[in-house]
Amino acid sequence: MPAGSLNWLPVLPEMPPSPRAECLVVGYGLAGACLTEALLNEGWKVTVIDDNKAFSTRVAAGIVNPLVFRYLTMSWKAEELLPFARNYYQSLGEKLSVNLLHEALVLRVLAGNEAALWDEKRKLPQLSPWMDPADCPNGYLEGIDAPQGFAAVTNSFWVDTGLFLSSMYARHKPECNWLAGEFDAKNLKSESGKLVYQGIKSDRVIFCEGHRAVSNPYFSYVPFRPVKGELLTLHIPGLGEDFIYNKDVFILPIGNQLFKLGSTYVWDDLSPLPTEHARNQLLSKLEVFMKLPYKVVDHVTGVRPAIADRRPVLGLHPGDSRMAIFNGLGAKGVMLAPFFASQLATFLSGKGIISPEVDVVRFAKQSLTPQIS
Numbered sequence: 001m002p003a004g005s006l007n008w009l010p011v012l013p014e015m016p017p018s019p020r021a022e023c024l025v026v027g028y029g030l031a032g033a034c035l036t037e038a039l040l041n042e043g044w045k046v047t048v049i050d051d052n053k054a055f056s057t058r059v060a061a062g063i064v065n066p067l068v069f070r071y072l073t074m075s076w077k078a079e080e081l082l083p084f085a086r087n088y089y090q091s092l093g094e095k096l097s098v099n100l101l102h103e104a105l106v107l108r109v110l111a112g113n114e115a116a117l118w119d120e121k122r123k124l125p126q127l128s129p130w131m132d133p134a135d136c137p138n139g140y141l142e143g144i145d146a147p148q149g150f151a152a153v154t155n156s157f158w159v160d161t162g163l164f165l166s167s168m169y170a171r172h173k174p175e176c177n178w179l180a181g182e183f184d185a186k187n188l189k190s191e192s193g194k195l196v197y198q199g200i201k202s203d204r205v206i207f208c209e210g211h212r213a214v215s216n217p218y219f220s221y222v223p224f225r226p227v228k229g230e231l232l233t234l235h236i237p238g239l240g241e242d243f244i245y246n247k248d249v250f251i252l253p254i255g256n257q258l259f260k261l262g263s264t265y266v267w268d269d270l271s272p273l274p275t276e277h278a279r280n281q282l283l284s285k286l287e288v289f290m291k292l293p294y295k296v297v298d299h300v301t302g303v304r305p306a307i308a309d310r311r312p313v314l315g316l317h318p319g320d321s322r323m324a325i326f327n328g329l330g331a332k333g334v335m336l337a338p339f340f341a342s343q344l345a346t347f348l349s350g351k352g353i354i355s356p357e358v359d360v361v362r363f364a365k366q367s368l369t370p371q372i373s
């Protein structure tokens with residue numbers, strides 16, 4: 001249904017938690033997969049519709065780093081989100097018999113006055129647990145030019161997001177109904193208080209569409225700021241595979257002398273095509289500090305679903321509580337998704353609240369109330 005033809009309805013009361021409550025999840029990337037898991041755990045009956053274009057989740061490097069290097073501050077809520085995410089991927093990996101989570105220190109190759117800044121920040125009690133006191137390893141690493149040495153981030157890890165998605169699909173396939181193809185808002189109807197799509201009745205429809213939510217007629221008031229990212233895979237014989245190196249770009253070891261090199265941030269070209277410009281930009285930043293011969297073996301792109309205020313966005317449509325959104329994972333989806341999927345599912349089941357700083361209502365200046373007829 002086009003947004004312009006929507007009429008306005010009062011907000012419906014909260015849905016009572018019910019073991020048979022039915023939900024349609026639109027989009028099965030990181031957000032949709034984590035939410036499906038959380039809803040199933042809460043006893044919901046879940047239908048998923050997806051058109052198999054989760055390029056953000058599939059191309060992501062999957063790095064979880066508690067620090068923001070630009071300011072040397074903590075990443076938002078990392079103290080709470082990172083341990084939650086670590087436990088989530090670890091225990092799911094065990095259940096699914098796959099190695100989703102890879103421990104890896106992030107080594108910052110120091111430049112300028114960074115060493116002094118690290119020394120200073122390391123004295124702060126909120127930061128010190130996340131900074132290795134020994135700056136391990138504080139010396140020479142084959143192939144890396146680091147005249148000012150390294151600083152290490154503790155507790156960092158990376159998740160194989162492609163493997164995560166395929167393993168979650170195998171787990172959820174027998175437990176959910178599946179619709180293949182693109183969700184078309186024109187076909188969403190209201191019948192006896194429920195939303196109906198392709199004959200499937202739902203108490204809730206939850207949109208987890210990644211950056212394509214910009215076209216969603218019901219949440220058009222959310223200030224989406226999608227960001228394209230490009231990433232290369234390199235073959236680098238001789239480079240150590242124990243660390244994630246970082247200096248303007250990251251080099252992530254993924255095994256067999258292969259490394260992901262990333263990534264770019266572009267707001268004004270969201271096309272799925274890889275560009276020569278991004279490739280050159282990544283390689284020239286790499287060559288500043290990585291001195292071994294390499295070969296480019298792959299080049300991929302994706303679009304990060306970011307929001308203007310750089311926070312996730314979740315919760316009920318302020319005008320029709322049968323519709324909800326889970327989006328805005330931006331560049332940190334791996335750390336954010338497990339916690340906020342759980343928060344949303346708990347809320348929808350009547351057992352918890354949504355943190356005001358992530359609630360979608362923060363963007364609803366007037367009452368926006370679509371009616372599905």
Ligand SMILES: Cc1cc2nc3c(=O)[nH]c(=O)nc-3n(C[C@H](O)[C@H](O)[C@H](O)COP(=O)(O)OP(=O)(O)OC[C@H]3O[C@@H](n4cnc5c(N)ncnc54)[C@H](O)[C@@H]3O)c2cc1C
Binds near residue numbers: 053262329330334
């Ligand atoms: C180059 C790059 C590197 C990154 N590196 C990291 C990293 O190191 N660490 C980190 O935490 N994050 C990283 N990210 C970010 C991470 O990928 C995202 O935060 C996360 O994957 C977003 O997941 P999502 O489910 O919201 O979106 P997507 O993965 O885009 O999934 C959305 C899904 O919805 C489907 N869909 C959308 N609209 C419809 C519709 N109307 N009908 C049917 N289906 C629909 C799509 O086909 C897709 O399957 C990176 C991203 C990029 C691009």
